Amino acid sequence: xxxxxxxxxxxxxxxxxxxxxxxxxxxxxxxxxxxxxxxxxxxxxxxxxxxxxxxxxxxxxxxxxxxxxxxxxxxxxxxxxxxxxxxxxxxxxxxxxxxxxxxxxxxxxxxxxxxxxxxxxxxxxxxxxxxxxxxxxxxxxxxxxxxxxxxxxxxxxxxxxxxxxxxxxxxxxxxxxxxxxxxxxxxxxxxxxxxxxxxxxxxxxxxxxxxxxxxxxxxxxxxxxxxxxxxxxxxxxxxxxxxxxxxxxxxxxxxxxxxxxxxxxxxxxxxxxxxxxxxxxxxx
Amino acid sequence: xxxxxxxxxxxxxxxxxxxxxxxxxxxxxxxxxxxxxxxxxxxxxxxxxxxxxxxxxxxxxxxxxxxxxxxxxxxxxxxxxxxxxxxxxxxxxxxxxxxxxxxxxxxxxxxxxxxxxxxxxxxxxxxxxxxxxxxxxxxxxxxxxxxxxxxxxxxxx
Numbered sequence: 001x002x003x004x005x006x007x008x009x010x011x012x013x014x015x016x017x018x019x020x021x022x023x024x025x026x027x028x029x030x031x032x033x034x035x036x037x038x039x040x041x042x043x044x045x046x047x048x049x050x051x052x053x054x055x056x057x058x059x060x061x062x063x064x065x066x067x068x069x070x071x072x073x074x075x076x077x078x079x080x081x082x083x084x085x086x087x088x089x090x091x092x093x094x095x096x097x098x099x100x101x102x103x104x105x106x107x108x109x110x111x112x113x114x115x116x117x118x119x120x121x122x123x124x125x126x127x128x129x130x131x132x133x134x135x136x137x138x139x140x141x142x143x144x145x146x147x148x149x150x151x152x153x154x155x156x157x158x159x160x161x162x163x164x165x166x167x168x169x170x171x172x173x174x175x176x177x178x179x180x181x182x183x184x185x186x187x188x189x190x191x192x193x194x195x196x197x198x199x200x201x202x203x204x205x206x207x208x209x210x211x212x213x214x215x216x217x218x219x220x221x222x223x224x225x226x227x228x229x230x231x232x233x234x235x236x237x238x239x240x241x242x243x244x245x246x247x248x249x250x251x252x253x254x255x256x257x258x259x260x261x262x263x264x265x266x267x268x269x270x271x272x273x274x275x276x277x278x279x280x281x282x283x284x
Numbered sequence: 285x286x287x288x289x290x291x292x293x294x295x296x297x298x299x300x301x302x303x304x305x306x307x308x309x310x311x312x313x314x315x316x317x318x319x320x321x322x323x324x325x326x327x328x329x330x331x332x333x334x335x336x337x338x339x340x341x342x343x344x345x346x347x348x349x350x351x352x353x354x355x356x357x358x359x360x361x362x363x364x365x366x367x368x369x370x371x372x373x374x375x376x377x378x379x380x381x382x383x384x385x386x387x388x389x390x391x392x393x394x395x396x397x398x399x400x401x402x403x404x405x406x407x408x409x410x411x412x413x414x415x416x417x418x419x420x421x422x423x424x425x426x427x428x429x430x431x432x433x434x435x436x437x438x439x440x441x
Contacts, residue, residue, distance in 0.1 A: 217290075217392065219293040
């Protein structure tokens with residue numbers, strides 16, 4: 001009975017009727033709340049509807065049923081990471097995706113690629129959040145410095161007014177000095193804003209990923225580098241694919257197997273540090 | 285899965301700088317590119333000539349090699365191109381070079397490095413001839429380039 005409801009839900013999902021499909025999966029869950037596939041199917045349906053909090057709920061429910069260490073739960077772990085990213089909870093998404101990525105590698109699960117991408121997206125989002133906070137802080141600093149310039153000019157204008165009233169200067173001199181003070185203040189604020197823009201806007205600074213962090217196969221930044229017997233590092237997923245197929249080192253062509261690829265932990269740490277400060281590198 | 289991102293990065297790099305004698309002719313999509321190469325030394329076989337290469341990429345690039353061959357362009361195009369004479373290049377433009385075969389390919393190779401390898405393969409040649417069995421090969425070969433089992437017996441060329 002519950003299986004029939006699930007089958008109907010799958011049909012509607014394939015036809016693109018996500019609202020209808022969600023309804024059938026919900027009915028199936030009501031009949032039998034112990035079948036993890038009902039939850040994973042509803043999770044992926046809800047992700048089509050961008051109901052991320054509900055995706056999080058369903059993915060967690062499926063993982064709970066499967067058990068955290070069950071490879072069958074890896075797909076749900078990936079949905080969970082995606083939902084958390086969309087809910088702007090990158091640190092949680094990062095933790096879920098990294099653990100699942102390690103687990104997926106160990107059992108050679110097909111989710112490794114998706115999980116790897118979500119680890120990177122999470123790193124990027126963590127950086128972006130920190131960057132936004134930094135810019136906001138910078139804007140506050142700029143605001144208070146601008147206020148100082150404005151207070152300064154107000155004081156100078158008041159003094160000028162006083163000199164006019166005491167007859168120390170004439171109307172014409174007053175007008176000229178007043179204009180000069182305004183222009184001077186405007187120029188100061190323009191310069192300040194320019195200086196802050198240069199300091200804060202990443203587009204002005206050159207965004208370059210150092211060569212030692214760039215994978216020679218995908219040309220992207222490595223987040224899980226492994227080193228070959230010839231001493232060159234590549235990103236794990238790309239080099240694994242090549243070595244499984246060709247059975248040789250891409251540079252020396254000496255025969256190697258995937259077991260000869262060792263984690264390059266120092267480079268991994270360097271990459272993590274770089275990404276924490278340069279989240280843009282994920283899209284580079 | 286890597287192909288599009290990797291190729292767009294190669295393109296960005298080459299638009300900044302290409303080695304002498306290499307030029308991008310056509311790269312408006314990420315499936316087929318055309319490149320022009322020139323031989324820079326005074327080798328009389330290739331003096332003052334420009335040759336056109338066609339690269340075809342699968343979505344498994346760079347895990348799998350691109351298909352690379354020389355192509356002809358008629359005079360009417362304004363950029364006439366012929367197939368260079370070489371004992372490893374058939375008259376239909378198919379190239380017998382180990383690094384372009386599935387077994388010799390390495391994913392660290394790039395469009396640029398392939399062009400440079402072909403430049404040096406031509407530079408080093410002094411034989412004005414086609415591979416043995418050229419006429420028969422071009423009349424009968426219907427296989428895809430990377431599936432052809434070339435024998436790379438002659439490393440001196």
